[in-house]
Amino acid sequence: MSEPGGMSPIVRIVTRWLLGFVLVFGFAVALFGHLTPGGGFAGGVVITCGFVLATLAFGAKTGPAAWFGRLASTLDAVGALAFLALALLGYAAGHFLAQWAGRDPEPFRLTSAPSLVLLNLAILLKVGAGLFAGFLAVAAFGRAAEDVGTDEFSDAGAPQGPEPEGREA
Numbered sequence: 001m002s003e004p005g006g007m008s009p010i011v012r013i014v015t016r017w018l019l020g021f022v023l024v025f026g027f028a029v030a031l032f033g034h035l036t037p038g039g040g041f042a043g044g045v046v047i048t049c050g051f052v053l054a055t056l057a058f059g060a061k062t063g064p065a066a067w068f069g070r071l072a073s074t075l076d077a078v079g080a081l082a083f084l085a086l087a088l089l090g091y092a093a094g095h096f097l098a099q100w101a102g103r104d105p106e107p108f109r110l111t112s113a114p115s116l117v118l119l120n121l122a123i124l125l126k127v128g129a130g131l132f133a134g135f136l137a138v139a140a141f142g143r144a145a146e147d148v149g150t151d152e153f154s155d156a157g158a159p160q161g162p163e164p165e166g167r168e169a
């Protein structure tokens with residue numbers, strides 16, 4: 001039996017197992033974005049997908065994504081401010097977004113561009129929290145439309161005009 005706020009126990013168990021892997025993969029995409037395809041935006045989208053999956057499986061008020069939903073707008077602002085602070089720190093170092101941290105001389109390592117790693121993590125916070133907040137807003141709008149009992153996409157309550165000629169009711 002499923003509970004009102006989510007899906008069946010099988011879906012919940014599989015989601016609990018998958019969520020950790022999805023979050024780790026999202027952070028890896030962001031951390032190694034300066035070396036491989038990916039970055040903060042792609043990592044944020046992956047993280048958001050994990051939390052959307054958890055919200056669908058457990059409901060918006062319970063489960064692993066409930067705390068992230070409550071903090072989404074705060075994390076969104078923190079990500080934007082962190083990106084701005086890192087950009088201004090680079091500007092103070094001589095150039096906008098300059099490489100202000102020490103570098104590892106060997107290429108293709110995580111420490112070969114540490115300021116890019118931090119910028120990617122700030123973007124991950126901004127994109128992940130912003131997309132998840134958008135998902136929660138759309139979900140809340142859908143619930144509000146159900147509560148009112150109207151749906152602007154259905155024609156159940158639309159006024160019926162005269163029948164076209166040649167057709168009988």
